[in-house]
Every structure is written in C-alpha cells, then in structure tokens.
Amino acid sequence: MTSVSPREGARLPARAQLASLARRGVRWQLPGSPARAMRISAVLVLFGVLDDVPAQHHARAVPASLDVLLTRRAATLAHHPGQVSFPGGGVDPDDDGVTGAALREAVEETGLDASGVEVLGALDPLPLVVSDNLVHPVLAWWTKPSPVHAADPAETDEAFRAPVADLLDPENRRTVRGPGWATPAFVVAGHVVWGFTALVLDRLFDELGWTEPWDRAREIPRP
Numbered sequence: 276m277t278s279v280s281p282r283e284g285a286r287l288p289a290r291a292q293l294a295s296l297a298r299r300g301v302r303w304q305l306p307g308s309p310a311r312a313m314r315i316s317a318v319l320v321l322f323g324v325l326d327d328v329p330a331q332h333h334a335r336a337v338p339a340s341l342d343v344l345l346t347r348r349a350a351t352l353a354h355h356p357g358q359v360s361f362p363g364g365g366v367d368p369d370d371d372g373v374t375g376a377a378l379r380e381a382v383e384e385t386g387l388d389a390s391g392v393e394v395l396g397a398l399d400p401l402p403l404v405v406s407d408n409l410v411h412p413v414l415a416w417w418t419k420p421s422p423v424h425a426a427d428p429a430e431t432d433e434a435f436r437a438p439v440a441d442l443l444d445p446e447n448r449r450t451v452r453g454p455g456w457a458t459p460a461f462v463v464a465g466h467v468v469w470g471f472t473a474l475v476l477d478r479l480f481d482e483l484g485w486t487e488p489w490d491r492a493r494e495i496p497r498p
Contacts, residue, residue, distance in 0.1 A: 289322065289324075289337060289341050290322075290416045292483055293322055293395055293414060293416060293483070294395045294396075294416075296395075296414065296479070296482055296483055297395040297396030297398065297414045298396065300398060300399055301398050301399065301412075301478060301479065301482055302399075303399065303401045303478060304478065313402060313407050313408055313409040314365050314407055314408050314409070315365070315366045315373070315400075315408075315409055315411070316363060316364060316365050316366060316376070316403075316408040316409065316410045316411065317363050317364075317366055317373035317374070317376040317377035317380070317397070317410065317411040317412075317413055318360070318361035318362065318363030318377060318380075318410055318411075318412055318413065319344070319361055319362050319363055319377040319378060319380070319381040319392075319413050319415055320343065320361055320412050320413065320414050320415065320475070320479070321343065321344040321361075321362075321381065321387075321392060321415045321416075321417055322341060322342070322343050322414075322415070322416055322417065322439070323341075323342060323343075323344070323416065323417025323420050323436070324340045324341060324342070324417070324420070325340050325342050325420070325436055325438070337439055337440065337443065337485050339438075339440050340438075341438070341439040341440070342436040342437055342438050342439055343436070343437050343439060343442070343476070344361070344362065344381070344385065344387070344417075344423065344434070344435075344436055344437075345359050345360065345361065345434075345435055345436075345437050345466075345468065345472070346359070346360055346361070346362050346384055346385060346425075346431045346432075346433065346434045346435075347359050347360075347431065347432045347433040347434075347435075347466065348360055348430070348431060348432065349428065349429060349430055349431060349432050350432065357432070357498075358469075358470060358472070358498075359466050359467070359468045359469075359472055360471070360472050361412070361472055361475070362377075362380055362381040362384045362385055362431075362434070363376070363377055363380045363381070363410070364376065364380040364384075364430075365408070367379075372397075373397050373400075373411040373413060374394050374397055374413050377397075377411070377413035377415075378392065378394070378413075382426075383426060383427055383430070384425075384426055384427055384430050384431045384434065385423040385424065385425075385426055385431070385434040386421075386422070386423055386424050386426035386434075387421050387422075387423050388419070388421035390419070391417060391418055391419030391420060391421055392415050392416070392417060392418070393415060393416045393417075393418045394413060394414075394415050395414045395415055395416055396413075396414055397411050397412070397413045397414075398411065398412045398413070398414060399411075400412075401475075403471055410471075412475055423435070423436070435464055435466075437461075437463050437464055437466075437468070438463070438464075439485075441461075441463045441464070442461045442463055442468075442476065442480075443480065443485055443486065443487055444487070445487050445488065445489035445490070447461055447462045447463055448460070448461060448462075448489035448490070448493070449461075449462060449467075449493050449494060449495045450491050450492070450493065450494045450495075451467075451469040451470070451473075451494070451495060451496070451497050451498070452494055452497075453497055458470050458471075458473050458474050459473045459474065459476075459477040459491075460473050460495060461473055461476065462495075467495065467498045469497070469498060
C-alpha cells in the first residue's frame with residue numbers, strides 16, 4: 276500500500292490525512308518503557324467537524340471547524356485525577372479488542388453515539404508507566420457527531436470538544452516541566468492539556484504536518 280507523506284497529505288481533507296496516518300502508523304518518541312507486564316488499555320482519539328464552518332484553513336489545510344474529543348478525569352480517581360485526557364480505559368475480556376474497548380469506554384464516559392464513529396485504525400501502543408498501562412490510541416473520525424457530557428461522574432468531570440485550530444495556535448502552546456521530565460502543553464477551552472494526552476497530540480500533529488512553530492521555552496507550572 277502506498278503511503279502518503281505529511282507534506283503530500285497536507286493537501287488532502289482532514290479525514291483523509293488522518294486515515295493515511297492510521298495506515299502508516301506513528302513511531303512514538305515518549306518516555307518510559309514496558310519493563311514488566313502492563314494492563315492493556317485503549318483510548319479513543321476522535322476527530323470531527325463541529326459545525327458547517329466555511330472551508331477556511333488554519334495550518335496546512337486544517338479546517339477551522341476541526342476538533343478532537345477530550346474529557347477531564349474525576350478528581351477522585353487514583354491515577355491522573357483532574358487531568359484532561361482522551362476517553363478510554365482497560366480492555367475487558369468481552370471487548371472486541373482495543374478498538375471495542377476504546378469505543379465502549381468513550382460511550383460510558385461521554386455518552387456519545389458509537390454508530391456515528393468511524394474507526395480509522397489502532398496505532399502502536401505506548402507505555403504509561405505511572406499507572407502501569409500499555410495504551411493503544413485508536414484513531415477515529417466522527418461521521419455523525421452526537422452530544423457529549425460527563426456520563427459517569429465517578430470517571431469524568433467533563434467532556435468537551437477542543438478546536439484543533441486552538442490547539443495548534445502557537446499562542447496556546449506551553450511546556451510543563453518537572454524534575455527530570457518535560458511535556459508539551461496546550462491551553463484551550465479553559466483547560467491545560469499536558470502529560471500523556473499532550474504528548475500524543477503533539478506527536479500526531481507533527482506526523483500530520485500540522486504543527487506551527489511555537490516557543491518551547493514558555494513554561495507553566497504543573498497543573
């Protein structure tokens with residue numbers, strides 16, 4: 276199968292660019308390594324078009340109306356409390372693999388209608404060592420968007436759709452740094468997206484050729 280480079284893909288509609296990325300895969304460059312058996316998990320990285328905004332472009336053929344589904348985890352959770360994340364969780368024995376798990380968790384956490392979601396492909400997993408999970412990002416396109424909300428308050432405080440144009444805006448980009456580590460961050464919709472979720476988004480945007488130059492020296496404290 277012929278692959279499409281990020282530069283060539285930038286001329287394609289957003290869904291086609293994402294589908295091409297799902298086919299060719301992503302070589303993750305994230306910290307941590309699975310030194311032991313980890314729980315198999317999946318997250319749904321769901322892009323869609325919020326409304327009928329005219330065909331404007333923000334960065335390399337990215338529609339102004341393109342967005343991505345995010346949640347804010349409940350403050351009472353043992354791992355990553357209060358952080359912005361993709362919907363997702365552990366793979367159960369009766370799930371249809373990582374794709375089924377990602378869809379199930381997204382429905383449970385946000386109330387979305389899974390029939391309106393087109394799965395483009397599961398990307399290679401990457402370790403989230405702090406919570407002992409090996410996470411499979413499942414890239415998807417929202418063919419028929421449905422309302423979302425915090426469907427399970429025990430898991431999720433909020434579900435929202437973050438405009439990709441805002442995520443890409445260099446004015447909204449920051450770095451969060453801690454002892455011996457640093458992650459990119461996005462300030463969007465009143466939230467700070469950092470850590471694992473920001474690392475994944477940052478890498479996806481780079482692979483897609485969507486990233487605009489931004490100042491990595493602009494740091495903010497860990498939320």
